[in-house]
Amino acid sequence: MIEQVIFYILTAIAIGSAAFVVTSQHLVRSVFMFFVTLFAVAGLYVFALADFVALTQIVIYVGGVLVLLLFAFLLSSKNSLDAISEIPSGLLSANRLPAVFIALAFFALLYYVFNSVNFESLNWIQQAKAQNNIISVSDNTVRNIGVNLMSKYLLPLELVSILLMMALIGAAHIARKEPKTP
Amino acid sequence: MITLQHFLLISAALFALGLYGVITRRNAIQILMGIELMINASILNMVAFSKFDRAENTGQVFGLFIIILAAVAVAVALVIIMNLYKRVQTIDPSKTKSLKG
Numbered sequence: 001m002i003e004q005v006i007f008y009i010l011t012a013i014a015i016g017s018a019a020f021v022v023t024s025q026h027l028v029r030s031v032f033m034f035f036v037t038l039f040a041v042a043g044l045y046v047f048a049l050a051d052f053v054a055l056t057q058i059v060i061y062v063g064g065v066l067v068l069l070l071f072a073f074l075l076s077s078k079n080s081l082d083a084i085s086e087i088p089s090g091l092l093s094a095n096r097l098p099a100v101f102i103a104l105a106f107f108a109l110l111y112y113v114f115n116s117v118n119f120e121s122l123n124w125i126q127q128a129k130a131q132n133n134i135i136s137v138s139d140n141t142v143r144n145i146g147v148n149l150m151s152k153y154l155l156p157l158e159l160v161s162i163l164l165m166m167a168l169i170g171a172a173h174i175a176r177k178e179p180k181t182p
Numbered sequence: 183m184i185t186l187q188h189f190l191l192i193s194a195a196l197f198a199l200g201l202y203g204v205i206t207r208r209n210a211i212q213i214l215m216g217i218e219l220m221i222n223a224s225i226l227n228m229v230a231f232s233k234f235d236r237a238e239n240t241g242q243v244f245g246l247f248i249i250i251l252a253a254v255a256v257a258v259a260l261v262i263i264m265n266l267y268k269r270v271q272t273i274d275p276s277k278t279k280s281l282k283g
Contacts, residue, residue, distance in 0.1 A: 007184055015195050018219055022203030027211060034215055041196070041222050045245075048189055050229040053245045057225075060249050065218070065256045072260040073211055075267075096206055103202035110194035119186050128234040135236045145239050145246075153243050160250050167254040171261045 007047050014040035031069055038062050049135045052142045189230035196223035210263045210273040214256065221252045 017036040024030040038061045045054035119125060128134055135141060149157055196219055203216030225245045232241025267273050270280070 004184065007188070011188075011192055014192065015199070018196055018199045021219065022199050022207070022212075022216055027209060030212060030215065034218075037219070038222070041226060044189070044192065044226060045229050047184060048226070048229045049233055050242050050245065053225070053229055053242050053249070056246055056249055057222075060253050061218075065253055068256055068260050069211060069215070072264055075264055099202050099205035102205060103198045106201055107194055107198035110197070111191065114187060114190045114194065125234050128236075133234065133236050135233050139236065141236075141239065141242065144236070145242055148239050148243060152238060156243075156247060160247055164250060164254055167258055171257050174258075174265060175261045 003047070007044075010040050010043040010047070013037075014044060027073060031066070031073060034069075035062060035066060038066070049137065049139070050141070052145055186230055186233075189226055193223040193226040193230070196220075196226070208274050208276065210266070210275055211260075213275065214259055214263075218252060218256065221248060225249065 014037055017033050017040065020033045021030045021037060024033065038057065042054040042057040045051075045057060200216045200219030200223065203219065204213050207213050207216060225248050228241040228245040228248065230241075232239060232245070235241060263273055266278060270278055272278065
C-alpha cells in the first residue's frame with residue numbers, strides 16, 4: 001500500500017515538473033526543474049526494479065548533463081532571456097494550438113495502443129513467467145548486469161566507449177577558437 | 183499492484199510532454215531538454231520491460247547504453263549551440279537563417 005502511494009507521488013512529481021520544464025518561459029527555472037524531473041524518473045526506475053540504471057541516471061544525468069546545460073546557459077544566453085519574454089504566453093494561444101493538438105493526439109494514440117494490447121499474453125512474457133525469469137524485489141541485479149556486460153554485451157560496450165571518445169574529441173575540436181585568417 | 187501498464191502510460195505522458203517542448207520552444211537549450219525528456223521516457227519503457235528478463239538483463243543494459251548516448255549527444259549539441267551563439271549572437275533556431283536557400 002505504502003509503495004503505491006510513493007509510486008503515485010513520484011509519478012505526479014515527474015509529470016508535473018516535466019510540464020513545468022516544457023511550458024516555463026524562464027530558462028533558468030526550467031533547467032532547475034529538470035533536476036526534479038530526472039530525480040523523480042530515477043525513483044520510477046527503482047520501482048521498475050532497476051536500481052543500477054537509477055544510480056547511473058543520477059550520476060550521469062544529474063551530475064554530468066545538467067551541469068553541462070548550466071555551463072552552456074551561463075556562457076551563451078545572458079541576453080536571450082529578454083527575447084524569450086516576448087513570446088506570447090498561455091498554453092492555448094494561437095501559435096501553441098497545433099503543438100498542443102499534436103502532443104495530445106500522440107498521447108491518445110499511445111494510450112489506445114497500451115490499453116488494447118494485453119501484455120500478459122505476449123509470447124516471451126509468458127515464457128519468462130513459465131521459466132521463473134522475472135526479477136523479484138530481493139534480487140541483486142548489479143552483479144548480473146556486470147557479468148552480462150563483460151560477456152554477452154562486450155561488443156556494444158566497446159563500441160559505445162569508442163563512440164564516447166570520438167564524441168569528446170569532436171566536441172573539443174568544434175569548441176576550439178577559430179583561427180583569425182579566413 | 184504496480185503493473186507494466188502504469189510505466190508505459192507514464193512514459194507515454196513524458197514523451198508527449200517532450201514532444202510539445204520540442205515543437206513550441208524558441209530556445210535551443212530548451213529544445214534539447216525536450217529531447218532529453220523523450221529519451222528518458224524511452225529508457226523508462228526499456229527498464230519496465232526488463233523486469234521479465236532476469237537472466238540476461240537486456241532492457242537494463244540497453245537503458246545504460248541509451249543514457250551514455252544521450253550524454254554524448256548533449257555534449258556535442260551544447261558545443262554546437264555555443265558555437266552558434268558565438269557566430270550569430272542568438273540561440274533561437276528560427277532566427278538562424280544562414281543555411282536557408
